[in-house]
Amino acid sequence: KRRIGIMGAMPEEIEGVVALLSDCVESSMGKRTYFSGQLNGIETVVVFSRWGKVAAATTATTLIHEFKITELLFTGVAGAISSELKICDIVLGKRLIQHDMDARPLMNQYEIPLLSKTYFESDATHLVIASKAIQTVFENKSLHSVIGENDLVEFNISQPKLFIGDIASGDQFFSSNEQKVNLNTQLPNVLCVEMEGAAVAQVCYEYEIPFSIIRTISDIADETAHIDFPSFIKKISSKYAAEIIKNIYNQM
Numbered sequence: 001k002r003r004i005g006i007m008g009a010m011p012e013e014i015e016g017v018v019a020l021l022s023d024c025v026e027s028s029m030g031k032r033t034y035f036s037g038q039l040n041g042i043e044t045v046v047v048f049s050r051w052g053k054v055a056a057a058t059t060a061t062t063l064i065h066e067f068k069i070t071e072l073l074f075t076g077v078a079g080a081i082s083s084e085l086k087i088c089d090i091v092l093g094k095r096l097i098q099h100d101m102d103a104r105p106l107m108n109q110y111e112i113p114l115l116s117k118t119y120f121e122s123d124a125t126h127l128v129i130a131s132k133a134i135q136t137v138f139e140n141k142s143l144h145s146v147i148g149e150n151d152l153v154e155f156n157i158s159q160p161k162l163f164i165g166d167i168a169s170g171d172q173f174f175s176s177n178e179q180k181v182n183l184n185t186q187l188p189n190v191l192c193v194e195m196e197g198a199a200v201a202q203v204c205y206e207y208e209i210p211f212s213i214i215r216t217i218s219d220i221a222d223e224t225a226h227i228d229f230p231s232f233i234k235k236i237s238s239k240y241a242a243e244i245i246k247n248i249y250n251q252m
């Protein structure tokens with residue numbers, strides 16, 4: 001039976017998505033609260049992942065084992081690595097890589113031990129559905145009604161764009177241009193950086209659960225990141241995530 005797990009990297013994002021659930025039941029386990037219910041008639045479990053690779057991997061594992069999810073959607077924010085990305089753009093991860101994995105000289109840098117793999121591919125069907133859904137959000141200008149004119153002006157957001165490509169994850173918050181340039185030099189295809197996606201991707205790969213990682217750019221991963229990041233979350237991403245999820249379910 002189809003059951004979708006939705007993980008969010010921010011409590012603010014989860015709130016908006018939980019509000020979409022009908023017949024919502026809460027259960028707590030391991031410092032996490034899982035919200036189970038129906039969304040557009042599809043059984044859905046929503047949870048705040050907590051932060052970092054370990055937290056995200058354990059949450060994904062619990063969704064698979066305890067809640068028997070058959071697919072997983074992850075929404076969160078990310079810092080831009082590619083200079084083409086602007087705040088509020090959305091990145092759909094086609095491939096996920098752990099930028100802090102390095103077991104040299106036993107194996108290549110970034111290679112995941114025992115899996116002979118460096119990148120995890122997200123689900124192709126999800127990618128099509130999610131990109132249609134996000135284009136709908138952009139085209140309908142529902143963004144303006146969801147977020148509000150003042151905040152759009154404050155963050156200098158005009159028309160956000162959708163990007164599909166590589167996302168890098170690791171247990172580091174990027175807050176300097178040096179970190180950003182290093183990653184860009186090492187992995188020039190990476191569009192953005194965050195702290196959970198590739199860990200969730202690894203768990204889903206191991207359990208054969210189709211997944212997709214959806215990230216909104218909250219900052220540009222440099223010295224300004226710690227200022228942009230919290231205010232973006234508070235003012236924008238909380239509303240944005242729910243709107244994206246709603247549109248994804250409309251396409252399912």
Ligand code: ADE
Nearest residue numbers: 077078079173174194221
């Ligand atoms: N998520 C959002 N912004 C980030 C950054 N600058 N570094 C790592 N993860 C992030």
